[in-house]
Amino acid sequence: xxxxxxxxxxxxxxxxxxxxxxxxxxxxxxxxxxxxxxxxxxxxxxxxxxxxxxxxxxxxxxxxxxxxxxxxxxxxxxxxxxxxxxxxxxxxxxxxxxxxxxxxxxxxxxxxxxxxxxxxxxxxxxxxxxxxxxxxxxxxxxxxxxxxxxxxxxxxxxxxxxxxxxxxxxxxxxxxxxxxxxxxxxxxxxxxxxxxxxxxxxxxxxxxxxxxxxxxxxxxxxxxxxxxxxxxxxxxxxxxxxxxxxxxxxxxxxxxxxxxxxxxxxxxxxxxxxxxxxxxxxxxxxxxxxxxxxxxxxxxxxxxxxxxxxxxxxxxxxxxxxxxxxxxxxxxxxxxxxxxxxxxxxx
Amino acid sequence: xxxxxxxxxxxxxxxxxxxxxxxxxxxxxxxxxxxxxxxxxxxxxxxxxxxxxxxxxxxxxxxxxxxxxxxxxxxxxxxxxxxxxxxxxxxxxxxxxxxxxxxxxxxxxxxxxxxxxxxxxxxxxxxxxxxxxxxxxxxxxxxxxxxxxxxxxxxxxxxxxxxxxxxxxxxxxxxxxxxxxxxxxxxxxxxxxxxxxxxxxxxxxxxxxxxxxxxxxxxxxxxxxxxxxxxxxxxxxxxxxxxxxxxxxxxxxxxxxxxxxxxxxxxxxxxxxxxxxxxxxxxxxxxxxxxxxxxxxxxxxxxxxxxxxxxxxxxxxxxxxxxxxxxxxxxxxxxxxxxxxxxxxxxxxxxxxxxxxxxxxxxxxxxxxxxxxxxxxxxxxxxxxxxxxxxxxxxxxxxxxxxxxxxxxxxxxxxxxxxxxxxxxxxxxxxxxxxxxxxxxxxxxxxxxxxxxxxxxxxxxxxxxxxxxxxxxxxxxxxxxxxxxxxxxxxxxxxxxxxxxxxx
Numbered sequence: 001x002x003x004x005x006x007x008x009x010x011x012x013x014x015x016x017x018x019x020x021x022x023x024x025x026x027x028x029x030x031x032x033x034x035x036x037x038x039x040x041x042x043x044x045x046x047x048x049x050x051x052x053x054x055x056x057x058x059x060x061x062x063x064x065x066x067x068x069x070x071x072x073x074x075x076x077x078x079x080x081x082x083x084x085x086x087x088x089x090x091x092x093x094x095x096x097x098x099x100x101x102x103x104x105x106x107x108x109x110x111x112x113x114x115x116x117x118x119x120x121x122x123x124x125x126x127x128x129x130x131x132x133x134x135x136x137x138x139x140x141x142x143x144x145x146x147x148x149x150x151x152x153x154x155x156x157x158x159x160x161x162x163x164x165x166x167x168x169x170x171x172x173x174x175x176x177x178x179x180x181x182x183x184x185x186x187x188x189x190x191x192x193x194x195x196x197x198x199x200x201x202x203x204x205x206x207x208x209x210x211x212x213x214x215x216x217x218x219x220x221x222x223x224x225x226x227x228x229x230x231x232x233x234x235x236x237x238x239x240x241x242x243x244x245x246x247x248x249x250x251x252x253x254x255x256x257x258x259x260x261x262x263x264x265x266x267x268x269x270x271x272x273x274x275x276x277x278x279x280x281x282x283x284x285x286x287x288x289x290x291x292x293x294x295x296x297x298x299x300x301x302x303x304x305x306x307x308x309x310x311x312x313x314x315x316x317x318x319x320x321x322x323x324x325x326x327x328x329x330x331x332x333x334x335x336x337x338x339x340x341x342x343x344x345x346x347x
Numbered sequence: 348x349x350x351x352x353x354x355x356x357x358x359x360x361x362x363x364x365x366x367x368x369x370x371x372x373x374x375x376x377x378x379x380x381x382x383x384x385x386x387x388x389x390x391x392x393x394x395x396x397x398x399x400x401x402x403x404x405x406x407x408x409x410x411x412x413x414x415x416x417x418x419x420x421x422x423x424x425x426x427x428x429x430x431x432x433x434x435x436x437x438x439x440x441x442x443x444x445x446x447x448x449x450x451x452x453x454x455x456x457x458x459x460x461x462x463x464x465x466x467x468x469x470x471x472x473x474x475x476x477x478x479x480x481x482x483x484x485x486x487x488x489x490x491x492x493x494x495x496x497x498x499x500x501x502x503x504x505x506x507x508x509x510x511x512x513x514x515x516x517x518x519x520x521x522x523x524x525x526x527x528x529x530x531x532x533x534x535x536x537x538x539x540x541x542x543x544x545x546x547x548x549x550x551x552x553x554x555x556x557x558x559x560x561x562x563x564x565x566x567x568x569x570x571x572x573x574x575x576x577x578x579x580x581x582x583x584x585x586x587x588x589x590x591x592x593x594x595x596x597x598x599x600x601x602x603x604x605x606x607x608x609x610x611x612x613x614x615x616x617x618x619x620x621x622x623x624x625x626x627x628x629x630x631x632x633x634x635x636x637x638x639x640x641x642x643x644x645x646x647x648x649x650x651x652x653x654x655x656x657x658x659x660x661x662x663x664x665x666x667x668x669x670x671x672x673x674x675x676x677x678x679x680x681x682x683x684x685x686x687x688x689x690x691x692x693x694x695x696x697x698x699x700x701x702x703x704x705x706x707x708x709x710x711x712x713x714x715x716x717x718x719x720x721x722x723x724x725x726x727x728x729x730x731x732x733x734x735x736x737x738x739x740x741x742x743x744x745x746x747x748x749x750x751x752x753x754x755x756x757x758x759x760x761x762x763x764x765x766x767x768x769x770x771x772x773x774x775x776x777x778x779x780x781x782x783x784x785x786x787x788x789x790x791x792x793x794x795x796x797x798x799x800x801x802x803x804x805x806x807x808x809x810x811x812x813x814x815x816x817x818x819x820x821x822x823x824x825x826x827x828x829x830x831x832x833x834x835x836x837x838x839x840x841x842x843x844x845x846x847x848x849x850x851x
Contacts, residue, residue, distance in 0.1 A: 001666075001675075002694055003679075003680065003681055003682040003694050003696070004681050004694075004712075005692050007776060007778070007782075008689050009687060009689070009765030009768050009769055010687045010692070011522070011687050011688065011769055012716050013769055015770055015771065015772035016717065017723060017772045017773055019772070020723075020725065115721065116720070117721030117722050117723050117724070235726075284723050284724045284725045285723050285724055289739055290729070291729075333740065337740075337756070339735065340609065340760050341596075342596070342606050342607055342608050342609035342610075342760060343609050343757070343760075
């Protein structure tokens with residue numbers, strides 16, 4: 001009798017890349033609902049456009065590389081990229097802007113570097129930065145959150161869709177009428193205009209810690225992130241690192257001068273800090289891989305976010321911080337290799 | 348009776364695997380009738396092959412020495428039943444390297460007649476430690492946990508490195524395997540006295556007996572027998588059921604909270620680790636005069652009709668053992684010698700059960716777990732690695748054949764336990780890849796060593812040629828000086844000598 005030769009181990013592996021990615025997507029659902037609740041249906045259109053063009057970019061690249069596109073799309077990783085990109089976009093974004101970011105993310109940042117597992121840079125962040133730089137005007141149309149006492153202009157689903165398709169508003173509305181500065185923007189321009197943090201924080205868009213509406217999305221992202229942590233999809237080092245890296249400089253500067261530096265909590269709950277901590281920086285492919293390395297990587301990102309927000313020319317620094325730390329990954333991994341059992345402690 | 352204690356060291360990673368042992372432990376140890384043919388490889392141990400001392404056509408008796416070790420590392424081989432030697436020829440076997448090895452083939456006569464029993468043995472306590480170790484050497488006993496290192500030599504090494512504690516390994520952490528469990532249940536006393544013998548041979552006063560927590564019945568029997576023996580030097584220790592806690596180095600770490608240095612042995616940490624089966628084999632030989640003729644083998648898996656533990660005569664083919672266990676089930680596809688994590692799959696069941704065969708695992712075809720995908724560096728592998736390697740990084744360097752980084756990242760420290768494989772969401776066969784990479788590193792090292800030897804030879808030759816040249820020159824110079832200083836008489840003498848030379 002002949003038997004099949006295989007190599008050990010022979011037990012079945014339960015884990016699957018697609019399952020990991022699906023859980024990441026699932027964890028983002030509550031935050032997505034909150035996003036639509038506060039900023040309208042634009043998020044859904046952005047998500048659809050991003051997913052479509054990410055998938056097209058991936059399918060074309062995979063075919064050019066001579067592999068079966070279905071197999072690659074089935075790992076769901078490109079949908080995670082699309083979702084993260086969509087979370088970074090203003091709810092009103094013309095489709096070509098989103099499409100450009102999605103194509104850059106999938107074609108250049110992911111596949112020109114060798115596809116899933118080989119990309120040095122976080123694809124979603126690379127795509128986001130390209131459109132941030134290429135379409136500065138379109139990328140700044142943030143509508144006001146739909147909260148009772150805030151003066152916001154309600155756009156219907158059709159009006160939102162029309163804007164996504166054509167990039168133009170109904171004749172009765174102007175961009176200025178519907179858009180508001182984001183909390184980070186108003187903080188940056190306010191401080192630039194020599195107003196105090198207290199004055200700026202007194203504005204109607206400001207909430208308990210960050211901006212109203214924004215902080216709620218942040219809460220749901222945090223919940224999703226915790227769920228991923230308990231599911232062991234992500235580990236604690238990177239999220240904690242990012243939060244600490246942001247907290248430390250923010251606290252020091254806040255203590256130095258409260259009128260010119262917003263509180264650490266403002267930094268935590270504004271912009272993409274929490275999304276970055278749990279979902280962006282934790283992309284394992286482009287992050288450091290040793291436990292200690294992950295902590296350092298996270299702290300580095302948090303620190304850079306603070307530096308860019310405070311001293312840079314952009315209101316938020318998440319995407320730049322992530323890409324900068326992506327570059328440091330090989331070095332971090334080299335310097336933080338865990339001690340192998342049976343080896344001397346000092347190297 | 349001392350209760351099991353839990354003051355344990357820490358093992359990094361590991362996996363809690365489903366035991367899958369119940370099917371084979373439901374009944375006791377089964378005994379097989381003598382098979383028609385016995386296939387006894389002359390190498391069933393680490394070291395040099397044993398030399399056959401019987402000829403073709405010769406009749407042999409059960410227990411008779413049929414292959415011996417003259418010198419070097421190794422263990423003798425004994426006939427495991429009576430019959431006629433019909434051939435000494437290559438036969439399929441299951442070994443780490445190679446699939447065929449020379450075997451002594453015996454056609455049994457069914458009488459199972461034993462060689463005239465040795466004179467009743469003296470109590471082991473009255474033997475000198477040296478005499479006891481020498482005796483063990485003759486019993487053909489090797490490590491029965493699977494590593495098959497000749498036990499006598501292991502004891503000598505341990506003696507030389509002044510170890511203090513015997514660590515008895517009754518862990519058996521790999522799923523499916525239960526031969527040690529049943530041995531401890533049915534022969535607790537033999538195992539314990541075997542441990543006493545080892546302690547006597549080494550003149551040590553401490554023994555830690557580690558048993559995994561999923562073997563309460565074995566633990567209970569051991570405790571009962573230990574109380575009867577009243578030996579306070581032996582301490583039973585229950586350890587948590589985590590794979591691979593039964594690896595020698597991992598067990599030392601768990602029980603003693605000491606790390607075995609990289610490239611070293613447990614003896615370097617002060618411990619001698621012996622499998623419980625080995626202890627029982629020592630007992631059988633030293634107390635009853637029976638050399639290592641059989642072992643308990645677990646026959647199990649969904650590919651076998653009646654999973655069970657069988658006391659198998661060495662040399663019995665796997666086919667015979669599976670037949671005894673009710674034969675294969677319909678969809679059997681893979682046959683493995685050893686466990687599901689570290690065993691070796693074989694293509695034919697003609698291979699014999701040898702001293703290393705702790706388990707015969709037959710598995711039905713399983714649904715494919717999906718194609719191998721790219722590594723996403725999730726690091727799950729690093730989390731479960733008991734040696735704290737970073738398989739995700741090793742894999743990267745193995746793909747690019749980066750020998751230096753493979754060394755730096757500890758490829759040679761990999762114990763091939765298979766944990767990383769099992770958790771990999773990309774289904775990368777990491778263990779197999781690392782095994783191949785290790786082979787390549789060894790090849791490269793051999794090549795380097797060869798090149799180095801060639802270089803040394805070349806340099807030595809150059810040096811010699813230079814030296815000879817130099818000597819010739821200085822000789823010539825000397826003669827010239829002599830000639831310059833010479834008077835007429837001496838010149839005449841020299842000329843005469845030269846003329847004589849020309850005449851020759």
